[in-house]
Amino acid sequence: MSCNDAAEYVSALCDGEMIPPAVAQHIATCPECQVRLNDYLALSVELRRAGSLELAGAASSPHWTKPQNRVATWWQKGWGTMRIPKLAFGVLIAGVVVLASALAVTKARAHNTGTVVLLSTAGPNGPLGADCPMSTQDNSKAMCSWYGHVGSQFLAYKIRLLSRDGGRVLLGIRTLSYPLSSGPRNLSSFANDNEPGKKVWFEPGKPLKFDVPDVGTLTFKGQWLDRVPILGTLDPGPNELRLGRPLLLKDNVVFGDLSSSIGGYYSQDDPDLAIVIYVQGQGRFVLSELPIKGAVEAQVAMSRISFEAAGHSWQLVSGVPVCRSNHLWVLYQPHYQLHFTMKEHIGVGNARLVQSKPGLWVPQD
Amino acid sequence: MADDRKLWNRIENGDADGFDSWYRETAPHVRVFLRHLLGDEQAVEDVMQETFTQIWHHPHRFNPELGSPRAYLFGAARRQAADWKRKHKGSDELGSDPPVVNHLEIGSMVSEALSHLTPDHQTLLWLREVEGQSYEELAMILDLPLGTVRSRLFAAREALRTVWHVARQHSGGRP
Numbered sequence: 104m105s106c107n108d109a110a111e112y113v114s115a116l117c118d119g120e121m122i123p124p125a126v127a128q129h130i131a132t133c134p135e136c137q138v139r140l141n142d143y144l145a146l147s148v149e150l151r152r153a154g155s156l157e158l159a160g161a162a163s164s165p166h167w168t169k170p171q172n173r174v175a176t177w178w179q180k181g182w183g184t185m186r187i188p189k190l191a192f193g194v195l196i197a198g199v200v201v202l203a204s205a206l207a208v209t210k211a212r213a214h215n216t217g218t219v220v221l222l223s224t225a226g227p228n229g230p231l232g233a234d235c236p237m238s239t240q241d242n243s244k245a246m247c248s249w250y251g252h253v254g255s256q257f258l259a260y261k262i263r264l265l266s267r268d269g270g271r272v273l274l275g276i277r278t279l280s281y282p283l284s285s286g287p288r289n290l291s292s293f294a295n296d297n298e299p300g301k302k303v304w305f306e307p308g309k310p311l312k313f314d315v316p317d318v319g320t321l322t323f324k325g326q327w328l329d330r331v332p333i334l335g336t337l338d339p340g341p342n343e344l345r346l347g348r349p350l351l352l353k354d355n356v357v358f359g360d361l362s363s364s365i366g367g368y369y370s371q372d373d374p375d376l377a378i379v380i381y382v383q384g385q386g387r388f389v390l391s392e393l394p395i396k397g398a399v400e401a402q403v404a405m406s407r408i409s410f411e412a413a414g415h416s417w418q419l420v421s422g423v424p425v426c427r428s429n430h431l432w433v434l435y436q437p438h439y440q441l442h443f444t445m446k447e448h449i450g451v452g453n454a455r456l457v458q459s460k461p462g463l464w465v466p467q468d
Numbered sequence: 469m470a471d472d473r474k475l476w477n478r479i480e481n482g483d484a485d486g487f488d489s490w491y492r493e494t495a496p497h498v499r500v501f502l503r504h505l506l507g508d509e510q511a512v513e514d515v516m517q518e519t520f521t522q523i524w525h526h527p528h529r530f531n532p533e534l535g536s537p538r539a540y541l542f543g544a545a546r547r548q549a550a551d552w553k554r555k556h557k558g559s560d561e562l563g564s565d566p567p568v569v570n571h572l573e574i575g576s577m578v579s580e581a582l583s584h585l586t587p588d589h590q591t592l593l594w595l596r597e598v599e600g601q602s603y604e605e606l607a608m609i610l611d612l613p614l615g616t617v618r619s620r621l622f623a624a625r626e627a628l629r630t631v632w633h634v635a636r637q638h639s640g641g642r643p
Contacts (some may be wrong), residue, residue, distance in 0.1 A: 114622035118603070133635070142629050148599050149578035154598030297570045446490060458531050461543045461608045 104129040110135050117143045147278035193227070217327030220264065220272055220307050226253045227319035228455065230373060237264040238332045239272065244331055251452045252468045256280050256318045263299055270327075271306040282319045292462075309443025339426050343377055344392065347422030349466065351380065351449065354415050359449035368423075375456050377466065380419075383448040386439040390419075390431050393456055393464045395419035413437060436465070480527045487524055494538060495520070498545050504582075504590055505549045515552050521547045532561050536616060539605035542595060546609060570597035581631040596621060 109129050112122040113136055122130075132138040223234045224247075226276030235247035250259035263275040279293045305311045307325035314320050339345060346369045348362040359381065369378070377391035387396060390408070401410035403426060408419040412435035425431075456464040495516065502512040523530070523544060530540045559634035582590055590609075595601045595609060607614045607619075 110626070111619060114625050115618055118618075118621065119623070120618070129609055139629070142632075143625050144624065146578060146632060149595065150582070150597040153579040153582075154500065154594070157503070312586040375529075377631050458529065460532070460611070460613055461534060461540065462547055 104259050105468070106135045108228050109133070110139060114141050114143060116140065117147060142318060210458075217329050219328040219331050220305075220325045222247055222262065222323060223329050224249065224260075225322045225324075226258070228253065230258060230371070230376070231321070234370075236328065237262070237272075239264060239267045240332055241331075251317050251454075252283065252333070252454065253280075254259045255283055257283055258315065258318050259293060260315075261293075261300070262323075262342045265299055265302065268304075274303055274305045274323075276301050276303060276313060278315050278318075280315055321360040330341075339424055340372050341391070341404075341427065342374045344376075344426050344431075345371045345421070345423055346378070346391070346425065346451070348417070349419055349421045349451075353416040354419060355418070358417075359447075361449060361451050364447065364450040369451065371453065375464075377454050377456050379452045379454045379466075381441055381450045381452060383441070386435065388417075388442075389434040389436070389454060389466055391427050391456060391464070392426060394432055395434045395456065395461060396459055396463050398434040401431045401433045403431055429443050474533055475528065476527065476532055476537055479524075490537070493522055493621060494541055501591075501594060501599070502541060502545055502549055504594055505546070505587065506552065508555070511552055512547075513555070515545065515548045518552075519548045522548070535605050535608040538599075539608050542599070543609040543611075546591065554628060577635055578628075578632060581635050584631045585624065585627050588620070588629055592617075592620055593624045593628060622635055 104125060106129075109126050113130060114365040115122055116130070116231065117140070123135045129140065132213065133370050137164050141389050186359050201250045208405060218239050220239070222237055224231045231251065231253070232340045236244065238244040248259070248261045249373050250257070252258070258278065258280045260278045262277075265273045267273070275298075277293070277296070277298065284373045291362060298379040303311065303313065305323060305325065312320050314324065322416055346361070348368070349360075351355055351361060353374045359382070371378075374391075374393060377393075377395070380388040380390070382388075389398070390401070392399075399410055399412060401408050403409075405424045406421045408421075408425060408431060410417050410433045416431075419425075454466045475486060475490060479490065498519065499512060499516060502515055503509075504517065506512050511602075519541070523541065530537060534540075571620065582593065585593070592606065592610065595606060600611065603614060605619045606617045612620065
């Protein structure tokens with residue numbers, strides 16, 4: 104046993120670790136190792152002393168402020184220093200409430216007379232895709248569809264708005280699900296079949312539960328709009344990732360138009376949800392603001408995402424600014440097996456990310 | 469561990485008081501840690517705010533199975549500091565500019581010696597010796613395999629010992 108062999112164990116000893124008996128024996132009898140041990144212990148004490156001094160200097164840390172407290176403080180201060188009679192102030196507030204209620208009723212009525220239902224769908228584990236508008240007047244804009252993984256199942260659904268009766272609409276819901284372990288299937292017949300499926304009445308404003316065997320309960324929520332929304336604001340939200348009529352370019356040549364796959368516009372603000380671009384026979388790209396294991400960093404310049412993968416340069420050009428960040432992470436999985444056959448050679452979906460270790464995420468499937 | 473879970477349940481449920489008390493307890497430690505990584509006081513404040521805000525808004529990103537909230541906090545602060553460096557200095561290598569820590573105020577030769585180590589060694593030693601993080605927590609914070617932590621700590625201690633000896637010789641052996 105040499106001192107060099109024992110040195111790392113001396114360090115481990117300082118951390119409260121157990122060490123092999125032979126090494127412990129050597130350290131007990133070796134003057135050089137004893138000196139090293141004493142040095143490490145002295146340094147440890149000095150570091151803790153220095154840390155304690157620095158912490159003492161940091162005692163005047165700013166307080167974590169809560170918005171609720173600010174509001175309460177403002178209200179209490181205002182109430183205490185009010186210069187008009189409190190009764191008059193009360194009447195004023197009551198008037199505002201009455202007027203606001205009237206406005207709310209008017210707004211609700213306006214919504215009931217809308218022509219578009221904005222549908223949001225959630226599965227057992229969270230949102231499925233982005234909100235989807237369905238028109239009661241334009242049959243070409245009366246359908247929402249989604250496909251992806253829900254737990255260990257593949258799920259595809261098509262929802263068609265069939266008719267309207269006052270404040271409610273009749274939906275035709277078709278679903279297809281199967282275990283991912285059973286391997287890929289061809290979805291052409293499902294995609295091309297225009298049968299409405301199960302018919303259910305849906306009233307926007309009231310959640311609708313819909314059970315899918317082996318997958319769980321889907322929850323639909325909706326609201327009335329006056330028109331089919333075109334885009335959000337120019338400025339993306341804090342966690343928003345969005346695409347508007349995107350084109351994928353490979354080595355500066357158009358590789359695919361993703362517009363039809365996303366219905367023109369796609370937006371999500373769940374940071375754990377990644378955008379996935381599937382390429383028939385060539386795997387998939389997974390895009391997220393979270394660092395994904397094995398991903399490359401992509402540069403984001405407003406509405407353009409640029410990255411290198413598999414020896415090629417790729418650009419995803421969107422009609423709207425993509426996100427607030429100036430970079431995204433892109434994982435290219437060339438051997439990813441699609442569990443379905445797409446009509447187009449390229450398509451968009453999403454995948455939930457889970458944390459595999461601190462600071463690193465992986466697609467759930 | 470049970471207390472950590474209870475605390476995190478409160479934070480996940482939007483309990484601002486719970487988060488506030490956790491902030492008061494941990495913020496001074498994070499501030500000192502970031503000073504060693506960044507040096508610049510304004511940068512430290514910016515990164516502190518970003519780190520705590522992110523955790524407050526997305527507490528579900530922390531997985532209690534992987535470690536303690538405190539270790540998660542230091543890991544998050546370290547990543548935010550790296551982001552700050554990348555945005556402002558064009559490099560995410562923490563400590564590429566030597567941090568400015570007032571060692572005269574601290575009054576310790578060991579702090580001066582520490583500043584001569586690589587950023588990774590500084591971080592490792594600070595979190596182990598001052599913050600008392602375990603090997604598992606260090607692996608979580610620094611994204612290192614668990615088996616690497618012990619050897620890295622040894623290398624860091626040895627580097628600090630060498631610098632410390634040189635400094636002592638120059639100062640005539642004064643500790």
